[in-house]
Structure formats: C-alpha cells, structure tokens
Amino acid sequence: MEFLNRKTTEYTLKFLIALVLLLLVNFLVRYTLIRWDLTEENRYTMSEATQSLLQNLEEPLYVEVYLAGDINPEFSRLQTAIKQTLGQFKEYAHGNLQYSFVNPDEAESKKARNQFYNYLIDKGIPPTTVYDDQEGRKSQKMIFPGAEISYKGQSLPVILLSGNNAAGAKEAINQSVENLEYELANTIKTLSDSERKKIALIQGHGEPSGAQVFGLKEALEKKFDIFALTDLSQLSHFDAALFVKPTENFTNSELYDIDQYIMQGGKTLFFLDGLSIAVDSIKEYGAMALPIDNNLDDILFKYGVRVNKDVLQDVNSGNFPIVTGRMGKDPQIQLLPWPYYIIFNNYANHPIVKNLNAVYGKFVSSIDTIASAGVKKTPLIFTSDYTRQMNGPVHINFDDLKKEVVPENFNKKNIPVAYLLEGNFSSAYKNRLPPKTRANQKAINQSEQNSIIVVSDGDLLLSEINKEEGTPFPLGVDPYARHPTPFANEQLLLNMVNYMTDDQGLIISRNKEFKIRPLDKVKIAENKLLLQLLNVALPILLIILFGVVRYFWRKRKYASFNE
Numbered sequence: 419m420e421f422l423n424r425k426t427t428e429y430t431l432k433f434l435i436a437l438v439l440l441l442l443v444n445f446l447v448r449y450t451l452i453r454w455d456l457t458e459e460n461r462y463t464m465s466e467a468t469q470s471l472l473q474n475l476e477e478p479l480y481v482e483v484y485l486a487g488d489i490n491p492e493f494s495r496l497q498t499a500i501k502q503t504l505g506q507f508k509e510y511a512h513g514n515l516q517y518s519f520v521n522p523d524e525a526e527s528k529k530a531r532n533q534f535y536n537y538l539i540d541k542g543i544p545p546t547t548v549y550d551d552q553e554g555r556k557s558q559k560m561i562f563p564g565a566e567i568s569y570k571g572q573s574l575p576v577i578l579l580s581g582n583n584a585a586g587a588k589e590a591i592n593q594s595v596e597n598l599e600y601e602l603a604n605t606i607k608t609l610s611d612s613e614r615k616k617i618a619l620i621q622g623h624g625e626p627s628g629a630q631v632f633g634l635k636e637a638l639e640k641k642f643d644i645f646a647l648t649d650l651s652q653l654s655h656f657d658a659a660l661f662v663k664p665t666e667n668f669t670n671s672e673l674y675d676i677d678q679y680i681m682q683g684g685k686t687l688f689f690l691d692g693l694s695i696a697v698d699s700i701k702e703y704g705a706m707a708l709p710i711d712n713n714l715d716d717i718l719f720k721y722g723v724r725v726n727k728d729v730l731q732d733v734n735s736g737n738f739p740i741v742t743g744r745m746g747k748d749p750q751i752q753l754l755p756w757p758y759y760i761i762f763n764n765y766a767n768h769p770i771v772k773n774l775n776a777v778y779g780k781f782v783s784s785i786d787t788i789a790s791a792g793v794k795k796t797p798l799i800f801t802s803d804y805t806r807q808m809n810g811p812v813h814i815n816f817d818d819l820k821k822e823v824v825p826e827n828f829n830k831k832n833i834p835v836a837y838l839l840e841g842n843f844s845s846a847y848k849n850r851l852p853p854k855t856r857a858n859q860k861a862i863n864q865s866e867q868n869s870i871i872v873v874s875d876g877d878l879l880l881s882e883i884n885k886e887e888g889t890p891f892p893l894g895v896d897p898y899a900r901h902p903t904p905f906a907n908e909q910l911l912l913n914m915v916n917y918m919t920d921d922q923g924l925i926i927s928r929n930k931e932f933k934i935r936p937l938d939k940v941k942i943a944e945n946k947l948l949l950q951l952l953n954v955a956l957p958i959l960l961i962i963l964f965g966v967v968r969y970f971w972r973k974r975k976y977a978s979f980n981e
Contacts, residue, residue: 465603467923621646658685664712677845690714705813710727728809731760760779761776836871
C-alpha cells in the first residue's frame, strides 16, 4: 500500500510539473511569435520589412476582400492564399488587423447587386469575367479579385490578380499568389506613412505636359506627392526626379544640378527617346525620325549607359489604323500591325518586373552600357526574339504597314530597352570646373550607394488622347485595340519608383516564387480506386490495427502485474 502511495505522489508531482511547464510555455508563446516554414520555397515566410510594418501599426486596420462566393478551383486557390496571407498578417499585427470576405453577389436584389458592382469599379477594383467548363456545363461569372484596406479613416483599393496574362491562366494566378504579400503590404505602407515621398516631374525642356501626363500623375498621386519642377537647383527637396521625353537642351548649370543631386543620393528615372517622331507629323509622304540632342547623353555616359540614336521594330507589336482603300467616297480603315509600337513581355528576374504583365512602348530605341567602375548594370526589359534595329535618321511611312513582314529583316533579339544602374557613381564633373553659376558650391565627386533607371522610350509614360472627346485615356491603354484593356505601364512605373524610394525594402517580397506541382490527371483516373483506398480505407485500418495491438499489449502487461 505504501508503494502505491509513493507511486501516486510521484505521478501527481510529475503531472503538476508538466502542467506548470505547459502553462509557462503557453504564457510565453502569447508574446512571442514562433513559426517554422517547412516549405521548399519558404512560402509562408514574411519579409522582415513586412513584419516590421505590421508590428508598428498604431491603430486597427481593416481588410475587406471581395473574392468570395461560388468561384472556380483556380480562383479558389487564390482565395485560399489570400486567407493564409492575411492570417499571417494578423499574427504579426498583434490584434491590429482584421479581415473579412464579402461576396458581391449576396445582394437583396439585382439592382442592389449592380449598384455594389459599380461601387467596386468606382473604387478602383475592376471585375474579371471567368469562363468555366465543368463536366460539359459552361458558365460565365463576374468576380472581383481585389480588396479594400482601411486605416486611420482612409481607404485604398488593392488588386490581387496581378500576374502576367501571357503566361496562361494557371501561371498568372500562381504569380498573383507570389505577389500577394507585396501588394497588400505596399498598400498598408501607403496608408500608414505619415509623410508621403515627393517626386519631381521635370519640365521646361520640351517635355510633354497637360493631358499627356494625366495618366502618369494619376498613377503616382495614389502613393506620392508629385510636383512639376523647372528650377533644377531645387532638386534636393525631392526624393526622386522623373525625366520624361525631354527634346530640348539642358544647360550646363542644369546638368551640374542633376549630377550633384545624384551624388547626394537623389533617385533619378530617365525615360528618353533616341529619335524624335510624332505620329501626327506623319503625312502621306511619311516623316523623318531625327536624333534628339538634349545634352543628357553627356552625364549618362559617365554613369555607364547610353540611349542610342536609333529606333526598333518588333514582330510582337500593336496595331495602327490605316486607310487601305475606299468604298465609294468612304475610306476603308483597317488595323494593321505597326512594328514601331512594341508590346514588351520579356523581362529580367528582378523585383521591379517580376510577374509583370505586358507593357506598351512606341518608337523605342536601344540602350548600350559603358564600363563604369563600381556600378552594377541590370537590364530589366528586352525586345522579343524578332527585332529590327534601324539607325537614325529614319524615314517612317504608313505605306510600310501594307507590306508583308520579312522575317530576315528582324534578325536581332532580346535588345535591352531599360536598365537599372546601382552603385557608387563618379561625378560627371570630376576633374572639371563647375559652371560659373555654381562656382560657390562645394562639388561632390563620388556618390554613396545610389540607383538610376534609364528607359529608352518616353512614350511609355504618356497617355493617348481620345480625339473625339479630347480627354486622356488611362496610362497604358491602346485606343486602337478592339477591347482596350490597360497594359502594365502604370504598374511598371509604380514598381520602379517604389524600388527607388523604398527605405524598408518591401519590394524585395516580389522575389517570392511558388512552384506549381500539378497532379497527373491521367494517373489519377487510372488508379482512382487504389488512391481512394490508400487515402480513406488505409488510415482507418491502421487505427483499428493500432487499437487491437494496444489492447493485447495492455492486457498482457496488467495480467503479469496481477500475477
């Protein structure tokens, strides 16, 4: 009896110790987030920048996701990924983040549903039409793969379907899953930033203005404060500067201001044309595309890059309307491929362009790089495998559209048209006297770590004008397309500016890569019964077997104890 009491006391003490340890661990876990990501590609690992952003939220943040209801399996996968990502966000936010899924179709009436649809569209969350074919039954449904994030009395939309459509539906959704963390975190950062970054849009050198830059401004104003700037001596007051299609000379003093701005850490983005040509100037006899001399070549050459005085043609192109004949007095207009209008869909493996949809360029030039010590040069965008390079001046005529494309002429491939330069830049005025107007300023001959982006197309950031109404189209819209859906020009611009001005490094989360591991449908069909037995019957049999073995083991153990 004494033996049993001793054993009982020992078991009780062990139980109480285990209970205290369990309570202690549970108490510590409440204040310490511990996660193990066992996936090959670190699928569930948040970047440090995202974790820091969520942990520093000052007030509750609310996310309403509109991808809900009856959706097909592919979008269900995206929906599941959104839930998982927001679940992780909620953990790191320590109770300052709440989310919900709203089904736009759950309206009381058809009128109320259409009103809600229009509300979402006005908010900046466009619908996507999904065509489904299951077991011979075809269906068509409108869904809204987006969300609205609210914080401190403000709200912003976020588009959650952001993959490259050219990759196919499944791959585009997989790319959207890869981008989820960045798209959500970047929108939260915009809402939580107390001070917005200031962007200078350089003017005064023949740059486009007014309606032509409407889409550019509208895109940037969502996240930044943008100002037109003509006095380049004031550049130091801005976080980044945009040079879009200048056609007139910069003075020596202005070039010095740009150079010293870069030496002091200022971020610069150059969207430059090599040749000057406007579609409206092309008459029946054509027009000449002539080299542009704006003096920027002088300093860019020093930094390690040169926009060439040429123009590219590409088989992967947009269309342009041209009169192909007449029926009576009425002209017959037909859309024909226009190789000068290039659709770019060939990107480097870099966060700026990863999973980006196609972008649309017009009269694009090539870019060469020059040896520059301490500067890393990363090409971002390339032409297709079938490109033609024409040195300026070039005669451009609409009659060329009527000619058959000769493949032999498109003998170049993968020509870079956008470069990211990163490193320690040497001043273009090193070992040179500064301009007289800047003689009193102390020159900096070497920059700290900095970055410059150069794109050989100024039209990439310009809006087309609706000639009937005189209003600008959104950035990236091809007005001649039968179904004008915007290209990713706006997203490219935002990615570039975000990369240049992102102090927290959120954009690095765009490097995530999730592998698709599809099941073999043929093998599934052939071994359907076997797979069902393995996944349903086998676990049950193993549980029964375990119970039987455990029963006889206990019976044998306690029978010997009683003896």
